[in-house]
Structure formats: C-alpha cells, structure tokens
Amino acid sequence: MISERLKTLSSLVPPARSLADVGCDHGYLLIEVFQKYGLDYAIAIDNKEKPLKRAHDNLSKYPFIPNIRFSLSDGLQDLKEEVEAVVIAGMGGMLIIDILRNGLNRHLQAKYILQANRNHYELRKFLYEYSMEIVSEKIIFEDGQYYEIIVAKRTTERLNYREEDFIFGPILRKERPKVFIQKLKADLKKLEGINHPSINQKIIKIKEILDEGK
Ligand SMILES: C[S@@+](CC[C@H](N)C(=O)[O-])C[C@H]1O[C@@H](n2cnc3c(N)ncnc32)[C@H](O)[C@@H]1O
Incomplete structure (x- = not known):
C-alpha cells in the first residue's frame, strides 16, 4: 500500500x-x-x-x-x-x-x-x-x-x-496544522535538558511559535 x-x-x-x-x-x-x-x-x-x-x-x-x-x-x-x-x-x-x-x-x-x-x-x-x-x-x-x-x-x-520562516516554514507557521504543533512540542521535549547556548536559542524560538497560538 x-x-x-x-x-x-x-x-x-x-x-x-x-x-x-x-x-x-x-x-x-x-x-x-x-x-x-x-x-x-x-x-x-x-x-x-x-x-x-x-x-x-x-x-x-x-x-x-x-x-x-x-x-x-x-x-x-x-x-x-x-x-x-x-x-x-x-x-x-x-x-x-x-x-x-x-x-x-x-x-x-x-x-x-x-x-x-x-x-x-x-x-x-x-x-x-x-x-x-x-x-x-x-x-x-x-x-x-x-x-x-x-x-x-x-x-x-x-x-x-523572517528567520522563523526559514526554521519552521512560512506556511506551517501561519496555518499551524495539528501535526506541526505536535512536532514542535516533541522537539521542545527533546531539547529541554540540553544546556547549550545554541540549543537555548532554539528552545526560545519554539516557545515563541507555540505561544503565538495562544
Ligand atoms: C530514498 S529514495 C526516495 C524515492 C522516492 N522519491 C520517495 O520519495 O519515496 C532516493 C532515490 O533518489 C535517487 N537519487 C539520489 N541522488 C540522485 C540524483 N542526484 N539524481 C537522481 N536520482 C538520485 C536514489 O538512487 C534513490 O532511488
């Protein structure tokens, strides 16, 4: 199939x-x-x-x-x-x-x-x-x-x-399909706990995108 x-x-x-x-x-x-x-x-x-x-x-x-x-x-x-x-x-x-x-x-x-x-x-x-x-x-x-x-x-x-469009996708960011939000949450879970400046930046960006929907 x-x-x-x-x-x-x-x-x-x-x-x-x-x-x-x-x-x-x-x-x-x-x-x-x-x-x-x-x-x-x-x-x-x-x-x-x-x-x-x-x-x-x-x-x-x-x-x-x-x-x-x-x-x-x-x-x-x-x-x-x-x-x-x-x-x-x-x-x-x-x-x-x-x-x-x-x-x-x-x-x-x-x-x-x-x-x-x-x-x-x-x-x-x-x-x-x-x-x-x-x-x-x-x-x-x-x-x-x-x-x-x-x-x-x-x-x-x-x-x-914008930079966020390259990272997350301009249309995905705008349309926010369920699977996109699910992926952001899964990425966040994986990244949290890793203590590195570049990772911290990524975590902040993911949280911002998630917050945009509130
Ligand atoms: C993992 S398969 C993906 C097959 C199909 N497109 C899909 O999405 O299910 C990648 C295919 O691309 C071919 N491929 C890799 N580099 C290529 C290139 N430069 N030009 C043409 N075909 C290429 C490989 O031989 C392989 O058959």
Whole structure:
C-alpha cells in the first residue's frame, strides 16, 4: 500500500499535466499521480540503474507506460522537456539543493514539490535566494517520523521571509496544522535538558511559535 507521505506528495501535483520525478526509485509516486489525478506525460529520473529498473518494472503493469520517459541521469541534467511540476522527495536537503543548483535555472516555469529528510532550513534559504516562493507546505507523521513537504514556485515579487520562516516554514507557521504543533512540542521535549547556548536559542524560538497560538 502506498504511504501517506507519497499520497500527500501526489496530491500536490495537480493541476500539472506533466511531471518529472527526480529520484523516482520504485515509481510509486508516478503510479499514484497517473491513476488518481491523470498526467499527459512524465519523466522518471534516477541516477542508479537498480532503482530506475524497479520503477520501470512497476510502471510496466499500467497502460500509461508509453507516456513515461525513463532517464538514468543525475538530477535535472537530462530534463529536456518543459514540465509543469517536478517532484524531488525522500532525500537529504543538501542533495536536493545540489540538484536544484545544477538545473533550476533551466526549468524556472515548473512548480517544485520537495520533501527533504533533513536540512529544511538550508533548503528554504536556498529557495529564497533563487526567488522561489513557498506556496504550500504540508507536514505528516508516519511510522514514527515527521515529513515536511515544501511546494515552491518562481516569483518576480519581493519575498519577505523572517528567520522563523526559514526554521519552521512560512506556511506551517501561519496555518499551524495539528501535526506541526505536535512536532514542535516533541522537539521542545527533546531539547529541554540540553544546556547549550545554541540549543537555548532554539528552545526560545519554539516557545515563541507555540505561544503565538495562544
Ligand atoms: C530514498 S529514495 C526516495 C524515492 C522516492 N522519491 C520517495 O520519495 O519515496 C532516493 C532515490 O533518489 C535517487 N537519487 C539520489 N541522488 C540522485 C540524483 N542526484 N539524481 C537522481 N536520482 C538520485 C536514489 O538512487 C534513490 O532511488
């Protein structure tokens, strides 16, 4: 069964009709998006043979296989098509930044759906520096793990983010979903008791965000 994380990522693709899945691995995301929301075409990208073959084997069972190009390549390097959406998920934030740094400028029209396993702060900062506005954010809790999803799109408007937006997410901060508050409380519990100036600063910031809801 497809995970809640992949379901949530897939639900963020519409209304895009073309999609590049960078680091497609098993190909489950593409199966979900084609089946549930429909796509005209997709590019399944992975830089390792085994995962790309796995994606091909899994996707071969479906009638939409002719509408997918499989690419054994690094990040966005081989993405020649103009796509409406790009998903990069299940990787470290620094790797996602590397992939974007090497290809974003050739694909500025796309909506980016990003799920980093860590380094969300650095990823948000990078997006800001490239004039990518965070237009949506989701957080889910699954199998004992929190997953944050960032949707970003190029803007010509001036972005006004504060440090707290990079740390916690501008949309998550504003919308304050239940799981976000649950994560802040869990982080606070973990950090309290550690006596270090940088940790103390983080504790103060988390408490401020929690207090904003009172
Ligand atoms: C942990 S899997 C995540 C799979 C899927 N995106 C998900 O979220 O479930 C990461 C995949 O990214 C691929 N990958 C890592 N670095 C990559 C790169 N620079 N370009 C393309 N694929 C990459 C790996 O081979 C692996 O299949």
